[in-house]
Amino acid sequence: MFVAVMLVLVTVGTVLFHLFSPWWFTPIASNWTLMDTTIDITFWVTGAVFVAVLLFTAYCAVKYKYDANRRSEYEPENKKLEIWLVTLTSLGVVVMLAPGLIAWNDFVTVPKNAAQVEVLAKQWSWAYRFPGADGVFGKTGVKLINDDNPFGVDPKDPKGQDDILVDDSEMHLPLGKPVNLNFRSTDVLHNFFVPQFRAKMDIIPGTVTNYWFTPTRTGTFDALCFELCGTGHYDMRGTVVIEKEDAFKAWLAEQPTFAKSMAKVGKAAEKGFAQLDSGLAEPDNKNSKRVN
Amino acid sequence: MAYVAPAEAEVEEVELYHAKSFLTKYVFSQDAKVIAIQYSSVAIAIGLVGLVLSSLMRLQLGFPESFSFIEPSDYYQFITMHGMIMVVYLLTALFLGGFGNYLIPLMVGARDMVFPYVNMMSFWIYLLAVMILIASFFVEGGPTGAGWTLYPPQAILEGTPGSGGGIILMLVSLVFFIIGFTMGGLNYVVTVLQGRARGMTLMRMPLTIWGIFTATVLALLAFPALFVGGLMLLLDKVLQTSFFMPTILSLGEQLEYGGGSPILFQHLFWFFGHPEVYIVALPAFGIVSDLISVHARRHIFGYRMMVWALVGIGGISFIVWAHHMYVSGMNPWFGFFFATTTLIIAIPTALKVYNWVLTLWKGNIRFTIPMLFALGFIVTFVNGGITGLFLGNVAIDVPLSDTMFVVAHFHMVMGVSPLLVIFGAIYHWFPLMSGRMLNDTLGKVHFWVTFLGAYLIFLPMHYLGFLGVPRRYFEMGETNFIPASAQDLNAFITIVTVIVGAAQVLFFYNLFTSMKSGEVAEKNPWKAASLEWQTAEQPPGHGNFGAELPVVYRWAYAYGVPGAKDDFVPQNMHPDEVGEPGAHEASEE
Numbered sequence: 001m002f003v004a005v006m007l008v009l010v011t012v013g014t015v016l017f018h019l020f021s022p023w024w025f026t027p028i029a030s031n032w033t034l035m036d037t038t039i040d041i042t043f044w045v046t047g048a049v050f051v052a053v054l055l056f057t058a059y060c061a062v063k064y065k066y067d068a069n070r071r072s073e074y075e076p077e078n079k080k081l082e083i084w085l086v087t088l089t090s091l092g093v094v095v096m097l098a099p100g101l102i103a104w105n106d107f108v109t110v111p112k113n114a115a116q117v118e119v120l121a122k123q124w125s126w127a128y129r130f131p132g133a134d135g136v137f138g139k140t141g142v143k144l145i146n147d148d149n150p151f152g153v154d155p156k157d158p159k160g161q162d163d164i165l166v167d168d169s170e171m172h173l174p175l176g177k178p179v180n181l182n183f184r185s186t187d188v189l190h191n192f193f194v195p196q197f198r199a200k201m202d203i204i205p206g207t208v209t210n211y212w213f214t215p216t217r218t219g220t221f222d223a224l225c226f227e228l229c230g231t232g233h234y235d236m237r238g239t240v241v242i243e244k245e246d247a248f249k250a251w252l253a254e255q256p257t258f259a260k261s262m263a264k265v266g267k268a269a270e271k272g273f274a275q276l277d278s279g280l281a282e283p284d285n286k287n288s289k290r291v292n
Numbered sequence: 293m294a295y296v297a298p299a300e301a302e303v304e305e306v307e308l309y310h311a312k313s314f315l316t317k318y319v320f321s322q323d324a325k326v327i328a329i330q331y332s333s334v335a336i337a338i339g340l341v342g343l344v345l346s347s348l349m350r351l352q353l354g355f356p357e358s359f360s361f362i363e364p365s366d367y368y369q370f371i372t373m374h375g376m377i378m379v380v381y382l383l384t385a386l387f388l389g390g391f392g393n394y395l396i397p398l399m400v401g402a403r404d405m406v407f408p409y410v411n412m413m414s415f416w417i418y419l420l421a422v423m424i425l426i427a428s429f430f431v432e433g434g435p436t437g438a439g440w441t442l443y444p445p446q447a448i449l450e451g452t453p454g455s456g457g458g459i460i461l462m463l464v465s466l467v468f469f470i471i472g473f474t475m476g477g478l479n480y481v482v483t484v485l486q487g488r489a490r491g492m493t494l495m496r497m498p499l500t501i502w503g504i505f506t507a508t509v510l511a512l513l514a515f516p517a518l519f520v521g522g523l524m525l526l527l528d529k530v531l532q533t534s535f536f537m538p539t540i541l542s543l544g545e546q547l548e549y550g551g552g553s554p555i556l557f558q559h560l561f562w563f564f565g566h567p568e569v570y571i572v573a574l575p576a577f578g579i580v581s582d583l584i585s586v587h588a589r590r591h592i593f594g595y596r597m598m599v600w601a602l603v604g605i606g607g608i609s610f611i612v613w614a615h616h617m618y619v620s621g622m623n624p625w626f627g628f629f630f631a632t633t634t635l636i637i638a639i640p641t642a643l644k645v646y647n648w649v650l651t652l653w654k655g656n657i658r659f660t661i662p663m664l665f666a667l668g669f670i671v672t673f674v675n676g677g678i679t680g681l682f683l684g685n686v687a688i689d690v691p692l693s694d695t696m697f698v699v700a701h702f703h704m705v706m707g708v709s710p711l712l713v714i715f716g717a718i719y720h721w722f723p724l725m726s727g728r729m730l731n732d733t734l735g736k737v738h739f740w741v742t743f744l745g746a747y748l749i750f751l752p753m754h755y756l757g758f759l760g761v762p763r764r765y766f767e768m769g770e771t772n773f774i775p776a777s778a779q780d781l782n783a784f785i786t787i788v789t790v791i792v793g794a795a796q797v798l799f800f801y802n803l804f805t806s807m808k809s810g811e812v813a814e815k816n817p818w819k820a821a822s823l824e825w826q827t828a829e830q831p832p833g834h835g836n837f838g839a840e841l842p843v844v845y846r847w848a849y850a851y852g853v854p855g856a857k858d859d860f861v862p863q864n865m866h867p868d869e870v871g872e873p874g875a876h877e878a879s880e881e
Binding site: 003006007010014017021022023024025026032034035038039042045046047049050053054056057060061064065066067070071072073074075076077078081082085086089090093096097099100101102103104105107108122123124141142143145183186187188189191193195196198199200201202203204205206207209220221222224226227228229230231232233234235237 | 621
């Protein structure tokens with residue numbers, strides 16, 4: 001009896017904890033409500049199974065307690081029952097999987113009108129790049145990165161001259177506009193996650209990853225690195241400010257373009273270009289010439 | 293009475309290796325039972341190191357201001373070594389090297405493993421791997437702090453603690469572990485396939501053996517991926533090859549690497565890593581089936597389905613690995629495939645849960661300590677299994693991956709659940725191994741504190757994950773979305789962790805005192821039907837079965853057979869002795 005009571009207490013306690021937990025999802029601030037809905041559906045389906053299995057176990061613990069004068073019932077198989085259980089379980093799986101796959105399909109299909117923004121990760125800070133007036137990013141290379149050119153933008157690429165560089169952990173984005181974040185890392189794996197936006201993707205050196213979302217409310221949000229990236233991982237924080245389009249444009253206008261930031265560096269950069277040429281010959285992601 | 297006599301033995305018995313000295317009997321032993329104890333002792337000893345590491349990391353998480361001696365680099369080393377130790381050096385070694393060695397020959401009716409010498413080598417190489425692992429704590433820079441997944445590039449770059457000698461020793465240790473395991477693993481597989489007693493058909497084997505056998509096959513196929521991945525990473529580290537290293541900076545410095553793929557390592561790692569989950573889970577599934585059946589005095593419900601579910605889960609587990617990589621940056625279209633396979637694997641798994649519960653149904657349940665642990669397992673496994681359906685469903689994984697939800701999930705499902713089974717198994721088979729019973733009262737206290745405590749640790753932890761609390765954070769610091777109460781919850785979890793950790797002292801006290809002065813166990817104290825309890829002596833001696841090997845007439849679950857004289861019929865009981873006419877036929881299933 002004690003065991004059965006404990007089983008019931010654990011079951012009821014779990015359900016009550018779930019219902020009254022003060023710790024729950026942050027209020028969503030993006031378009032990914034289908035992710036939240038899928039989680040709700042999954043809770044209903046799996047919660048029902050959890051409660052049913054444990055209460056049935058508790059029932060058995062009371063009803064079929066040991067009695068030396070009794071024997072257990074000998075019925076090694078019950079095909080009908082097993083087929084029923086498999087069918088019901090499969091149905092539950094379909095109910096959970098379908099909305100999940102639909103949400104994933106939306107997640108990996110970037111809308112054509114999404115604005116492009118680059119997030120640059122390095123141990124242990126964030127920086128951001130906007131494509132500028134021409135709407136196209138300039139080419140980049142890891143070998144081009146140095147103190148004067150922290151983004152590694154190719155100085156010879158005309159498309160890169162108007163790129164807007166934000167060498168700061170804070171980024172602004174306009175409200176209600178779909179945005180595609182392109183991720184680049186100069187060193188190790190990272191991950192850019194704002195809990196309220198729900199979207200998440202690892203950032204891999206040598207390649208560009210991405211995700212898209214539409215901010216649905218204004219505010220200042222914390223962005224955290226979500227892939228272990230070394231000793232400073234826990235301290236790799238950024239900020240995303242979602243604001244009305246006017247405010248966003250005003251903020252963007254204050255940020256320097258690549259051409260401007262290189263001009264500041266002035267003559268020193270001229271010298272640098274010569275050595276950069278060699279670096280250009282080896283883009284990030286091609287097979288190494290040497291077996292090495 | 294009519295029955296089909298099992299066929300004559302196909303091969304004659306091979307003479308066993310007989311130890312001549314203390315050294316060859318107890319140290320360099322070729323007896324699987326001794327090797328099992330050696331494997332288990334080393335695994336549990338290193339597991340205690342893992343337990344201490346987890347307490348240290350919890351102290352930091354629960355009270356981030358109070359333990360100034362824990363630096364961020366220490367914290368990352370604690371979590372890395374805790375994870376690697378628990379998954380590989382404790383759970384894998386204990387289930388396969390420990391329980392596998394002890395139970396396979398006894399339960400299939402063999403005198404020993406088929407290759408006893410290789411079996412011995414397996415243990416010593418495992419011990420060497422553990423020594424190398426321990427050595428990594430003492431090299432300059434300490435052990436690796438790259439996370440147990442050892443993802444490059446960071447695992448071998450300077451920004452990560454232990455990126456010098458630490459990571460090298462870690463990888464070398466893994467390579468040795470795999471070599472040692474392969475020797476043992478081949479042995480287990482061949483013994484199950486070739487060493488069974490007369491009449492022991494595959495479909496009469498206890499589910500414990502099916503679980504260990506399937507897990508071993510998985511391990512033999514999965515570990516090579518880790519082996520090559522580890523070797524390639526070692527080459528990247530030591531010889532500056534670029535298997536996993538693209539053109540890259542490290543803390544602002546240009547490095548010589550170029551052209552490699554970090555994500556390739558993740559594929560190799562998880563091609564091993566996902567089956568690894570089942571390498572730990574399947575033996576637990578098998579053992580818990582037997583615990584439930586024996587102590588509920590009822591045959592396992594749907595034995596055939598249980599076997600096929602084990603084999604099916606094992607098979608599918610090789611095509612679900614990338615569900616660990618939904619947000620890794622791999623081609624996003626993989627998500628559809630891997631989400632589907634992952635949720636499909638839930639079906640045979642759910643079926644196993646149903647059949648455990650249906651075994652209790654209409655049973656005659658004795659609430660012994662092993663049964664309590666089995667019931668605890670059902671709770672934690674159902675809980676941890678359903679949270680797997682969240683993480684396996686690709687779109688839900690996006691907000692939850694790398695949060696504390698993941699930590700809570702895998703601890704519940706492949707930490708707490710298998711450990712509860714291990715405890716249950718030790719309470720169950722201790723009388724066989726030692727000839728004495730463990731203390732019941734201590735056992736009950738140990739169970740309730742461990743089970744309820746572990747549940748209290750990991751259930752609320754999921755909710756930190758919903759909130760967005762990341763895993764692998766030295767401290768939460770300031771954010772505008774995590775309320776102060778989350779820190780209180782962290783402190784609570786830490787306190788419970790320390791209590792549960794301390795409660796294990798009870799278990800070890802019980803183990804050591806009972807070994808010497810526990811109540812002497814009567815022969816086959818649980819009245820179990822499987823072969824390991826039908827040996828000539830208890831504990832079984834050299835050669836396991838005395839003069840004559842057993843002949844098997846039925847499955848291992850003949851409990852409550854109508855017409856039989858007892859409520860169980862041992863697998864090797866001669867059909868004429870079972871009871872009323874027809875009882876034997878019924879017991880054959």
